Amino acid sequence: MKELVGRPYHELRPRLGKDFSVRELVDAYLENIERLDGQVRAYLTVTADRARAQAQELDDRLARREPLPPLAGMPVAVKDNLCTRGVRTTCGSRILEPFVPPYDATAVQRLREAGAVLLGKTNLDEFAMGSSTENSGFFSTRNPWRLDHVPGGSSGGSAAAVAAGEALAALGSDTGGSIRQPASLCGVVGLKPTYGRVSRYGLVAFASSLDQIGPLSLDVRDCALVLQAISGHDPHDSTSVDLPVPDVVASLEAGVRGLRVGVPVEFFGEGLHPGVRQAVLEAVRVLEGLGARVEEVALPTLEYALPTYYLIACAEASSNLARYDGVAYGYRSPGAHDLYTLYARTRAEGFGPEVKRRIMLGTFALSEGYYEGFYKKAQQVRTLVRRDFDRCFQRVDVLATPTSPVAGFRLGERTADPLQMYLADVYTIPVNLAGLPGISVPCGFVDGLPVGLQLVGRPFEEATVLRVAYAYEQATEWHRHRCPLLRG
Amino acid sequence: MRITPEVVERVARLSRLELTEEERATFASQLSSILEYFARLDRLPTEGVEPTSHAIRVTNVFRPDQVVPSLPVEAVVAMAPQAHEGFVVVPRVLEAEE
Amino acid sequence: MDYEIVIGLEIHVQLLTQSKMFCGCSTRFGAPPNTQTCPVCLGLPGSLPVINRRAVELGLRAALALNCTVHPTSQFHRKNYYYPDLPKNYQISQYQYLEHPPLATDGYLDIEVDGQRRRVRIRRVHLEEDTGRLVHPPEGAVSWVDYNRSGVPLMEIVTYPDLRSPLEARAFLLKLRQVLQYAEVSTGRMEEGTLRCDANVSLRRPGEPLGIRTEVKNMNSIRSVERALAYEVARQREVLERGGAVVQETRHWDERRGITFASRSKEEAEDYRYFPEPDLVPVEVTPEWLEEVRRTLPELPDARRDRIMAQYGLGRYDAELLVQTRATADFFEAAVAAHPSPKAIANWMVGDLAAYLNEHNLEIEQLRITPGQLAELVRLVEDGTISGRIAKDVLVEVLETGDSPRRIVDRRGWVQIADEGALRETVEAVIRDHPEPVRDVQAGKEKAIAFLVGQVMRRTQGRANPALVQRLLRERLGLPPQG
Missing domain, CATH: 1.10.10.410 (Arc Repressor Mutant, subunit A)
Structure with a gap:
């Protein structure tokens, strides 16, 4: 059943229960994990037995001719910073290595209720802090397109799993680009919904005012299907907005004629790889050819977004990660006889260097004497970034930009210089600061590595973003490319 | 902005992170260059600009005052590195002593 | 010239809710350790707080009862510090910080001491979550943590340094407890920890700026607040009179020894790094909401006292005693409703009944007698069925058996002989x-x-x-x- 792997769900769904069973589909994916994950290393935990049991249950329902939920039998992976009841959830950190949550994240529960089958938990930069998955406390994930390259991050495991056919779709989390950037680097589709569209309950917090859960998939239609399943208000998350969820699948085919696409000039300046620039501008021309009206817009605060983001994200993280102290759960350093030592040693041994760096940066930004100049200043600049976007969206319906300044980089290439690593997210970060929906779709290759086009919309207009992405995808073939590893 | 190893040590204590001498030096230099880059924010005037702490403008999200079942104590104990008769155990905490 | 005593109080009050501040766990007291916890109040990764609406309403009630200005919007903040009873290592609290006001500010409460009325200003009223409880077994190198109390709704009330004696502090706490009980905000019992009080104390020469203050903690009853403050005032006076300087510090009240002592100072100054809680959206109190709370606010003690004086023709002294607790006032009015003889009923209540409560250290709601039974007793006296002398015996028997006065009189054959x-x-x-x-x-x-x-x-x-x-x-x- 190898030919099942690497095909989008919406193509497989009509054949489900006819040409193959859920069990066969899930087994095909489990076999592919078996075959490839030794090289890709996308997974921290594979839940094969649970997956097979769940598949069997769905097949039984099929046999009884029960109506099946929208994602029935979709083999999915979930980033390991989403809580799964009874399945270890590490956040890629040694400090949570023994942690088995007693509850499910709302998004995970909704995926399951929609019939998706959980294959396992994917690798990430520790606590989602990173852009290459090299900050995982366990091991680095490889880019399936080229194994000596990073898959991006922090949802690198989820992106690599989808690209390598080790999952049909996956959930990631995106605080500053952590879904879109690895989607771009791995040649898959990745969407960060509007802040408040998907419940964060059960998502282990990195930066609470920026974090959002979203799907990674082979194409835009699958992305819309998963988004539809996980969206909507959750009484457990005060910041999940109580708005009706529009049918984002039904509106996919509405086209882009007359739609205004803005190209923010600042996103095409210094630091952008010429090959990426060419691919993205070509994609914009494709949209124009489909009837969209393209115009230049300005986002002058772009150069301030990166420091703003890191100050806010690290400040929130320094507080969010204070709870990992060895007291009630997780790792505890052995042999500490007083409280301070228990805390300081548990955290010193449990956290990796990037997490420590960010905790200290955030603690510094909030501490007495620095709050006004750093944290509050960043919050004010955040307001200005938002206003920039508001101004753009008075003129245009979506923005088109590169997702990442480069098509990819090698493992180890940026680990010595944290600032260089931070710059990998320079185009995705402003979108989180403003809480907007953004998607990355494949739009070409540079030196055999995929390139992503980022489309950004107004708050809660995921439908528009998806519709433009779908129109683009239908007019091109990039989303049909599979990595050589999977083909081989 | 120069971050000295002393500032790193103060921040590390506030963050409950035990650092080695080497880490202190590395973090001091890395945080210095990061904050140097971040200093570009000073170029942007923000006098009188309202700070944004939430990405959405929503107020008054509440839950009703209803009791829902708690976790079984076994689950709490199972997560704890050390437990005793339903309590989580920590090294002796010194409260008010003369 | 003597010193002037300057006292300010910081009071934490447990709100009368069924469930916790940010999750649905029960607030019931006395459950076995860690049986009333969930991902939220254990601070598990990924959990998120959601505000208990009732807690906000009770906060608003208290704010109105304490004559405060309620702010149209307030925002919860995180107060960051490490302690094993604080599972997230930050406390969610509505602190007044920069541009974010707490729930309410600038109120007052009038007290009476030695016939003198004094107005004590309230600086702020805000909501926060309680911490867990630490248990220190008598021996050994460990402490135990119980998170049942973690996340229980608390209201913090901070006064201005307007109190001028330990006696005034006591009067303020009694009055505050009375108001909170009337407003059904809290049971306000220091002995049970539903009301906790820390005090800032300093001395100064009249007219001079405030002196250096100490913070006194660990007082477990209103009486111990008065004692601890009296001790601390005397201690500071002695230091100053010796020509010494008071050290700004936290001092622990030792109930047994009747002294305060300086607790070991923290290694470094606290830096709580307050910032707006991103997981909670602001609380917006519209004029309509506030009006609704005002409308449903129960009658407060001073107003009830005045009404009882006017409506039933009672003197101020009796009326003051009758409104001391809401239960007492309710008992009185229920009895009068059953038999409209307010003066006789009041006499029984401030006389024999109050004496019985005192003697047995009970609250009126713990008594077996009902308002209807007291009314019946008064009626039996008034219609000549029993003498006033017999009535006293009947009352004792009602209190002990819960039986009705009529039945007791019949059974005992205590009907007055008028033959x-x-x-x-x-x-x-x-x-x-x-x-x-x-x-x-x-x-x-x-x-x-x-x-x-x-x-x-x-x-x-x-x-x-x-x-x-x-x-x-x-x-x-x-x-x-x-x-």
Whole structure:
């Protein structure tokens, strides 16, 4: 059943229960994990037995001719910073290595209720802090397109799993680009919904005012299907907005004629790889050819977004990660006889260097004497970034930009210089600061590595973003490319 | 902005992170260059600009005052590195002593 | 010239909710350790807080009862510090910080000490979550943590340094507790920890700027607040009079030894790094909401006292006693509703009933007597079924058995003897047995008749109608009718 792997769900769904069973589909994916994950290393935990049991249950329902939920039998992976009841959830950190949550994240529960089958938990930069998955406390994930390259991050495991056919779709989390950037680097589709569209309950917090859960998939239609399943208000998350969820699948085919696409000039300046620039501008021309009206817009605060983001994200993280102290759960350093030592040693041994760096940066930004100049200043600049976007969206319906300044980089290439690593997210970060929906779709290759086009919309207009992405995808073939590893 | 190893040590204590001498030096230099880059924010005037702490403008999200079942104590104990008769155990905490 | 005492209080009050501040765990006291916890109040990764609406409403009630200005929007903040009873290592609290006001500010509460009315200003009222509880087993190198209390809704009330004596501090706490109980915001019991109080104390020469203050903690009753403050004032006075300087520090009250001592100072100054809680959206109190809370606010003690004086014609002293707790005032008004004899009912309540409560250290809601039973007792006296003297015995029996006064009177055969024929026999017997007093009476010593009346009452176990006995004796001894 190898030919099942690497095909989008919406193509497989009509054949489900006819040409193959859920069990066969899930087994095909489990076999592919078996075959490839030794090289890709996308997974921290594979839940094969649970997956097979769940598949069997769905097949039984099929046999009884029960109506099946929208994602029935979709083999999915979930980033390991989403809580799964009874399945270890590490956040890629040694400090949570023994942690088995007693509850499910709302998004995970909704995926399951929609019939998706959980294959396992994917690798990430520790606590989602990173852009290459090299900050995982366990091991680095490889880019399936080229194994000596990073898959991006922090949802690198989820992106690599989808690209390598080790999952049909996956959930990631995106605080500053952590879904879109690895989607771009791995040649898959990745969407960060509007802040408040998907419940964060059960998502282990990195930066609470920026974090959002979203799907990674082979194409835009699958992305819309998963988004539809996980969206909507959750009484457990005060910041999940109580708005009706529009049918984002039904509106996919509405086209882009007359739609205004803005190209923010600042996103095409210094630091952008010429090959990426060419691919993205070509994609914009494709949209124009489909009837969209393209115009230049300005986002002058772009150069301030990166420091703003890191100050806010690290400040929130320094507080969010204070709870990992060895007291009630997780790792505890052995042999500490007083409280301070228990805390300081548990955290010193449990956290990796990037997490420590960010905790200290955030603690510094909030501490007495620095709050006004750093944290509050960043919050004010955040307001200005938002206003920039508001101004753009008075003129245009979506923005088109590169997702990442480069098509990819090698493992180890940026680990010595944290600032260089931070710059990998320079185009995705402003979108989180403003809480907007953004998607990355494949739009070409540079030196055999995929390139992503980022489309950004107004708050809660995921439908528009998806519709433009779908129109683009239908007019091109990039989303049909599979990595050589999977083909081989 | 120069971050000295002393500032790193103060921040590390506030963050409950035990650092080695080497880490202190590395973090001091890395945080210095990061904050140097971040200093570009000073170029942007923000006098009188309202700070944004939430990405959405929503107020008054509440839950009703209803009791829902708690976790079984076994689950709490199972997560704890050390437990005793339903309590989580920590090294002796010194409260008010003369 | 003596020093002026300057005291400010910081009070934490547990709100009367069923569930916790940010999750649905029960707030019930006394459950086995860690049986009332969930991902939220354990601070598990990924969990998120959601505000208990009732807690906000109770905060608003208190704010109104304390004459505060309620802010149209307030925002929760994180107060960051490490302690094992604080599972997230930050406390979610509505701190006044920069541009973010707490729930309410700038109120006051009037107190009366030695007949003098004083206004104590309230600086702020805000909401926060409680911490877990640490248990220190007597021996060994460990402490135990119970998270049942983690996340229980608390309200913090901070006064200005307006109190001028330990006695005023006590009066303020009594009044605050009374108001909170009336408003049904909290049970306000320091002994049970639903009201906790820390105090800032300093001394100064009148007219001079505030002196250096100490913070006194660990006081477990209103009485211990008064004692601890008196101790601390005396200690500071002694330091100053010796020419020394008061050290700004936290001092621990030791109830047993009756002293305060400096607790070991933290290694470094706290830096709580407050910032807006990103997981919670702002609380917006619209004028409509506030009006709704105002409308449903129960009558407060001062207003109730004034009304009871006017409506039932009672004096201020009695009325003040009757409104001391809401339960007492409710009891009184329920009894009056059953039998409209407010003065008699008030007399019983501030007299025998209050004495009984004092003697047994009980609250009125713990008594077995109902307002209806007290009303019945008063009615039995007023319609002559029993004497006032018997009524006292009946009351004791009601309090002990919970039985109705009527049934007790019947069972005991305590119905007043108003039957002339039956009493005449007793009168005859008394006259026969006490010739000397009889002679005295007949010789014009009218006072001796009281002795004879007493003898008749004794032989009838107090059941005889005293007026009737008096009349029969006078007739029999040939005296003119009384008065």
